[in-house]
Amino acid sequence: xxxxxxxxxxxxxxxxxxxxxxxxxxxxxxxxxxxxxxxxxxxxxxxxxxxxxxxxxxxxxxxxxxxxxxxxxxxxxxxxxxxxxxxxxxxxxxxxxxxxxxxxxxxxxxxxxxxxxxxxxxxxxxxxxxxxxxxxxxxxxxxxxxxxxxxxxxxxxxxxxxxxxxxxxxxxxxxxxxxxxxxxxxxxxxxxxxxxxxxxxxxxxxxxxxxxxxxxxxxxxxxxxxxxxxxxxxxxxxxxxxxxxxxxxxxxxxxxxxxxxxxxxxxxxxxxxxxxxxxxxx
Amino acid sequence: xxxxxxxxxxxxxxxxxxxxxxxxxxxxxxxxxxxxxxxxxxxxxxxxxxxxxxxxxxxxxxxxxxxxxxxxxxxxxxxxxxxxxxxxxxxxxxxxxxxxxxxxxxxxxxxxxxxxxxxxxxxxxxxxxxxxxxxxxxxxxxxxxxxxxxxxxxxxxxxxxxxxxxxxxxxxxxxxxxxxxxxxxxxxxxxxxxxxxxxxxxxxxxxxxxxxxxxxxxxxxxxxxxxxxxxxxxxxxxxxxxxxxxxxxxxxxxxxxxxxxxxxxxxxxxxxxxxxxxxxxxxxxxxxxxxxxxxxxxxxxxxxxxxxxxxxxxxxxxxxxxxxxxxxxxxxxxxxxxxxxxxxxxxxxxxxxxxxxxxxxxxxxxxxx
Numbered sequence: 001x002x003x004x005x006x007x008x009x010x011x012x013x014x015x016x017x018x019x020x021x022x023x024x025x026x027x028x029x030x031x032x033x034x035x036x037x038x039x040x041x042x043x044x045x046x047x048x049x050x051x052x053x054x055x056x057x058x059x060x061x062x063x064x065x066x067x068x069x070x071x072x073x074x075x076x077x078x079x080x081x082x083x084x085x086x087x088x089x090x091x092x093x094x095x096x097x098x099x100x101x102x103x104x105x106x107x108x109x110x111x112x113x114x115x116x117x118x119x120x121x122x123x124x125x126x127x128x129x130x131x132x133x134x135x136x137x138x139x140x141x142x143x144x145x146x147x148x149x150x151x152x153x154x155x156x157x158x159x160x161x162x163x164x165x166x167x168x169x170x171x172x173x174x175x176x177x178x179x180x181x182x183x184x185x186x187x188x189x190x191x192x193x194x195x196x197x198x199x200x201x202x203x204x205x206x207x208x209x210x211x212x213x214x215x216x217x218x219x220x221x222x223x224x225x226x227x228x229x230x231x232x233x234x235x236x237x238x239x240x241x242x243x244x245x246x247x248x249x250x251x252x253x254x255x256x257x258x259x260x261x262x263x264x265x266x267x268x269x270x271x272x273x274x275x276x277x278x279x280x281x282x
Numbered sequence: 283x284x285x286x287x288x289x290x291x292x293x294x295x296x297x298x299x300x301x302x303x304x305x306x307x308x309x310x311x312x313x314x315x316x317x318x319x320x321x322x323x324x325x326x327x328x329x330x331x332x333x334x335x336x337x338x339x340x341x342x343x344x345x346x347x348x349x350x351x352x353x354x355x356x357x358x359x360x361x362x363x364x365x366x367x368x369x370x371x372x373x374x375x376x377x378x379x380x381x382x383x384x385x386x387x388x389x390x391x392x393x394x395x396x397x398x399x400x401x402x403x404x405x406x407x408x409x410x411x412x413x414x415x416x417x418x419x420x421x422x423x424x425x426x427x428x429x430x431x432x433x434x435x436x437x438x439x440x441x442x443x444x445x446x447x448x449x450x451x452x453x454x455x456x457x458x459x460x461x462x463x464x465x466x467x468x469x470x471x472x473x474x475x476x477x478x479x480x481x482x483x484x485x486x487x488x489x490x491x492x493x494x495x496x497x498x499x500x501x502x503x504x505x506x507x508x509x510x511x512x513x514x515x516x517x518x519x520x521x522x523x524x525x526x527x528x529x530x531x532x533x534x535x536x537x538x539x540x541x542x543x544x545x546x547x548x549x550x551x552x553x554x555x556x557x558x559x560x561x562x563x564x565x566x567x568x569x570x571x572x573x574x575x576x577x578x579x580x581x582x583x584x585x586x587x588x589x590x591x592x593x594x595x596x597x598x599x600x601x602x603x604x605x606x607x608x609x610x611x612x613x614x615x616x617x618x619x620x621x622x623x624x625x626x627x628x629x630x631x632x633x634x635x636x637x638x639x640x641x642x643x644x645x646x647x648x649x650x651x
Contacts, residue, residue: 040571041571097411098402098412098414099405099406099409099410099411099412102402102406125570125571127448128414128415128448128570129413129414129415130398130402130414131398131401131402131405131412131414132402133402134368134398134399134400134401134402134403134406135402135403135405135406136406137403138372138402138403138406138407139406141497143368143369143500143501144368144399144403145501146368146395146398146399147395147399159504162395163395164305164366164395164396164506164508165305165310165394165395165396166508166515167506167507167508168506168507169365169503169505169506169507170503170504170505170506170507171367171501171502171503171504172501172502172504173500173501173502174500174501182564183557183564183567183571183572184563184564184565187558230428230430230431231430231431233411234409234410234411234459234461234462235411235412235413235444235457235458235459236426236428236457236458236459237448237455237456237457238424238443238456238457238458239455239456240448240453240454240455240456241453241454241455241456242453242454249617250603250613250614250615250616250617250618250619251617251618251619252608252613252619252621253618253619253620253621254608254619254620254621254622255621258622258626258627258630259630259634261620261622261627261630262620262627262630262631262634263634265602265618265620266634266635266638268618269600269602269617269618271579271602271635272638274520274521274545274546274548274578274579275544275545275546275635275638275639276543276544276545276546276639277546
């Protein structure tokens with residue numbers, strides 16, 4: 001551990017679902033027009049990666065896969081204190097499902113180094129699958145801790161707390177290890193002044209930027225294009241259907257005293273069935 | 283159009299397999315739901331419904347699985363499987379699937395912290411498709427015409443239709459992967475309907491060998507804590523009182539807890555914003571980055587109803603929203619909207635419910651006389 005930990009954080013640029021920009025009438029998203037953002041779940045992974053670096057020493061490398069604009073979120077990770085970033089960008093990756101994505105990321109990680117810790121967000125807001133992290137761990141042959149809420153290291157091992165149904169589990173895992181970070185982990189801290197200054201300087205000098213953000217493609221990492229994109233994806237979206245519009249059938253109660261409002265709602269909605277049975281009859 | 287592949291090659295015979303989930307001997311409800319959904323798929327294709335269960339000292343769990351609809355149960359019972367750990371469970375499932383003369387047609391797991399941990403490992407190992415968090419499953423034909431990969435073109439008579447919400451639940455997507463078995467999916471807890479339990483139902487129970495490798499021990503479980511505290515089991519509550527930024531402060535949740543106490547099997551939910559503010563722990567968060575709930579009654583207090591929250595609770599049986607702002611988006615999909623100040627409305631609500639309860643008490647007393 002003398003050279004410090006080799007820490008990776010996987011991030012994705014997703015459409016900003018909070019914004020109406022790029023939302024097609026049929027409910028699909030026009031990714032070219034949509035506002036873009038760092039996947040909110042990845043903010044926790046980024047915080048965990050930076051925490052590991054600050055506490056145990058080492059280097060944090062961010063990796064993303066996506067079209068060229070995804071460079072924006074890599075710059076954002078640099079502002080927060082990430083040391084270096086890679087963007088895997090290749091037209092042949094279009095329409096990759098989770099398995100094809102995990103394969104491509106596996107080739108990237110094999111190409112750029114030997115990880116000690118890999119952090120991923122729990123899932124993405126545009127896919128909601130939570131599959132890529134564990135699929136990547138499988139490809140790399142690594143143990144994993146998913147739904148991680150907190151962790152620390154002791155004697156080179158990771159002690160982590162992970163959410164389970166109705167509770168939690170404390171686990172101790174060897175490195176190298178892949179961790180997917182839950183939202184109950186610490187929120188991402190503000191950008192560091194140094195990081196923000198560094199990115200401002202980089203943004204003015206494309207040559208300098210290339211030293212810290214590397215854009216790579218499938219050929220460079222030695223990935224088989226047939227195992228990525230539509231061709232390498234075992235699943236396809238056969239069709240989509242718009243889910244019924246919002247009812248607009250809300251019965252409004254307003255303009256009276258609180259007492260009258262509640263009486264009205266109770267008589268209109270049969271709420272009594274949900275009440276705790278009375279104990280006064282005992 | 284020249285080389286149409288032989289369709290029979292894509293009409294595999296395999297059965298439907300459910301991977302059961304138990305925690306410390308408690309069979310998880312999602313397993314019974316999966317057996318319900320799996321039974322329908324198996325019957326449609328005239329195949330068997332099989333179930334694999336892993337654990338230690340499983341006792342009557344295999345028989346329970348048969349009574350819940352499985353035709354055959356495979357049991358991996360070993361001390362090393364007492365608590366769920368990714369690598370040992372992965373090893374047993376992979377070895378089991380490889381030992382079968384042909385892979386199952388479909389393999390289903392629950393979308394739980396365990397299912398979502400294990401299923402992707404299995405799918406990546408076999409390089410087969412996996413669809414997360416399905417809300418509907420079906421079997422049907424599919425005519426694939428996309429020419430990007432000519433080897434995939436063809437008519438597939440029996441495909442798993444894995445149906446799930448996407449894009450913030452404004453769309454439903456049907457996801458297919460008939461080219462390789464098992465076709466895998468995880469389903470959301472609380473969505474599928476279990477079979478009626480048939481006591482004494484007969485089925486085959488087969489033991490499965492457990493052979494772990496040294497590198498399956500790279501993670502140990504030091505402790506498992508199950509919190510049964512009220513307010514935590516959001517997904518199983520009949521009534522949820524949800525609090526948002528309109529509460530004004532963390533103290534507002536004290537009032538919501540008082541309201542929750544009026545109802546049976548109730549829990550407290552929250553919007554992302556108040557969780558981020560630290561007003562209430564993450565376990566209470568409902569919505570896109572929290573839990574998906576469908577209680578019989580959801581009372582939204584000071585929640586604006588942004589899409590991120592809506593997707594987690596819009597399927598609730600009855601939604602009552604309380605908000606100061608009459609233009610709040612929550613009034614677009616609530617069933618009853620109350621425009622007013624939470625701090626006036628909720629105490630009044632608690633008061634009136636208390637009166638109803640005591641009134642009911644009087645009736646009950648009168649009734650017994």
